[in-house]
Amino acid sequence: xxxxxxxxxxxxxxxxxxxxxxxxxxxxxxxxxxxxxxxxxxxxxxxxxxxxxxxxxxxxxxxxxxxxxxxxxxxxxxxxxxxxxxxxxxxxxxxxxxxxxxxxxxxxxxxxxxxxxxxxxx
Amino acid sequence: xxxxxxxxxxxxxxxxxxxxxxxxxxxxxxxxxxxxxxxxxxxxxxxxxxxxxxxxxxxxxxxxxxxxxxxxxxxxxxxxxxxxxxxxxxxxxxxxxxxxxxxxxxxxxxxxxxxxxxxxxxxxxxxxxxxxxxxxxxxxxxxxxxxxxxxxxxxxxxxxxxxxxxxxxxxxxxxxxxxxxxxxxxxxxxxxxxxxxxxxxxxxxxxxxxxxxxxxxxxxxxxxxxxxxxxxxxxxxxxxxxxxxxxxxxxxxxxxxxxxxxxxxxxxxxxxxxxxxxxxxxxxxxxxxxxxxxxxxxxxxxxxxxxxxxxxxxxxxxxxxxxxxxxxxxxxxxxxxxxxxxxxxxx
Numbered sequence: 401x402x403x404x405x406x407x408x409x410x411x412x413x414x415x416x417x418x419x420x421x422x423x424x425x426x427x428x429x430x431x432x433x434x435x436x437x438x439x440x441x442x443x444x445x446x447x448x449x450x451x452x453x454x455x456x457x458x459x460x461x462x463x464x465x466x467x468x469x470x471x472x473x474x475x476x477x478x479x480x481x482x483x484x485x486x487x488x489x490x491x492x493x494x495x496x497x498x499x500x501x502x503x504x505x506x507x508x509x510x511x512x513x514x515x516x517x518x519x520x521x522x
Numbered sequence: 523x524x525x526x527x528x529x530x531x532x533x534x535x536x537x538x539x540x541x542x543x544x545x546x547x548x549x550x551x552x553x554x555x556x557x558x559x560x561x562x563x564x565x566x567x568x569x570x571x572x573x574x575x576x577x578x579x580x581x582x583x584x585x586x587x588x589x590x591x592x593x594x595x596x597x598x599x600x601x602x603x604x605x606x607x608x609x610x611x612x613x614x615x616x617x618x619x620x621x622x623x624x625x626x627x628x629x630x631x632x633x634x635x636x637x638x639x640x641x642x643x644x645x646x647x648x649x650x651x652x653x654x655x656x657x658x659x660x661x662x663x664x665x666x667x668x669x670x671x672x673x674x675x676x677x678x679x680x681x682x683x684x685x686x687x688x689x690x691x692x693x694x695x696x697x698x699x700x701x702x703x704x705x706x707x708x709x710x711x712x713x714x715x716x717x718x719x720x721x722x723x724x725x726x727x728x729x730x731x732x733x734x735x736x737x738x739x740x741x742x743x744x745x746x747x748x749x750x751x752x753x754x755x756x757x758x759x760x761x762x763x764x765x766x767x768x769x770x771x772x773x774x775x776x777x778x779x780x781x782x783x784x785x786x787x788x789x790x791x792x793x794x795x796x797x798x799x800x801x802x803x804x805x806x807x808x809x810x811x812x813x814x815x816x817x818x819x820x821x822x823x824x825x826x827x828x829x830x831x832x833x834x835x836x837x838x839x840x841x842x843x844x845x846x847x848x849x850x851x852x853x854x855x856x857x858x859x860x861x862x863x864x865x866x867x868x869x
Binding site: 439481496498500503505516517518520521522 | 559560561562565566653720722725726739740742744752763764765767
């Protein structure tokens with residue numbers, strides 16, 4: 401076995417190990433995540449299982465997302481109407497929180513209910 | 523050496539691509555290209571997906587079409603077609619405007635006035651057009667209601683010219699604009715040779731064909747309460763599913779909730795026990811108009827209306843006491859954890 405082949409095998413194993421760990425942490429674990437997108441582009445993703453407070457400051461303005469007890473709720477918004485603060489918490493179904501003035505969408509992914517439908521009429 | 527250095531990266535790329543698939547599939551169609559566009563238009567959040575060859579071009583064109591229609595139909599824009607007609611008391615409608623006007627006036631006739639595009643002056647009074655919500659006085663409402671009368675809209679289908687018999691009348695296609703937009707997107711998909719597509723324009727859903735694997739699309743219908751769950755799932759293809767409910771847009775004043783679906787008969791938010799109406803219909807524009815109309819009618823009149831038009835659409839109705847009504851044409855494709863009553867069509 402040449403030295404170059406050994407380097408190749410070790411490299412492949414290293415990449416596989418990194419991918420495997422990543423897969424276990426973030427892959428098809430059945431965990432539900434909440435994602436934030438602005439203009440359709442994802443700006444953040446957090447597991448719903450862990451409580452945390454998240455400031456979402458974009459070109460459109462400020463929002464604050466609070467993840468607590470397995471659900472995510474918009475608790476602050478400096479948009480004119482602030483309607484997003486009164487929208488139902490996101491908790492793994494196919495519901496969304498939308499802040500129209502800030503082009504911001506909060507949605508859950510990976511929940512069982514969502515996996516069962518292609519989209520939701522509302 | 524260069525070749526060896528690249529090999530791990532290529533392997534990593536191959537493995538990553540595999541991780542990205544949600545489920546293994548043996549269907550060739552499922553492995554074809556697909557594209558989705560998410561964007562804001564018509565004061566809401568939209569998602570448009572196409573599957574198969576040419577899907578990226580199709581969704582790009584679909585998004586451009588929605589923005590075009592938004593600019594054409596927006597009541598808030600003085601330069602829009604509808605804005606100009608409202609300011610001038612008439613004008614000439616474009617081809618899109620003509621299709622919307624014909625459908626609107628037909629719905630007005632068929633629903634006994636429950637669908638009325640001339641409701642706009644009343645919507646303005648309540649602040650539903652600019653989010654400056656307030657409860658109007660009786661006198662204000664009486665004045666605005668005198669202008670609400672779609673039978674006083676003069677429309678010449680040959681020339682596209684429209685005028686109002688009463689000075690000060692104004693129109694708004696908002697009750698069917700999103701349904702028209704979803705129908706237009708399906709037309710664009712078909713022109714591009716797309717066989718499978720799914721459109722969700724702020725909760726107004728329309729599907730082209732089946733899913734790429736040949737099965738029906740499963741469309742959840744949102745519960746109007748605060749659970750964030752669904753009241754049921756309907757399996758459809760080549761069909762629109764459009765829901766109206768007071769929970770979509772509302773405000774509170776002195777402890778009372780006022781929602782945005784106004785009854786043209788009295789100018790107040792419709793209160794008849796219905797809290798959610800979903801229409802399942804091949805025509806997205808008609809589904810959109812009917813969901814509002816049946817919501818205003820109340821359960822009894824809505825089901826009578828369905829019985830007279832049962833070949834054209836189906837409906838799912840939820841009342842505030844939890845009663846759930848599903849029309850016969852969709853009952854075997856509707857599933858729910860809740861108990862529901864199947865409404866039979868007359869023999």
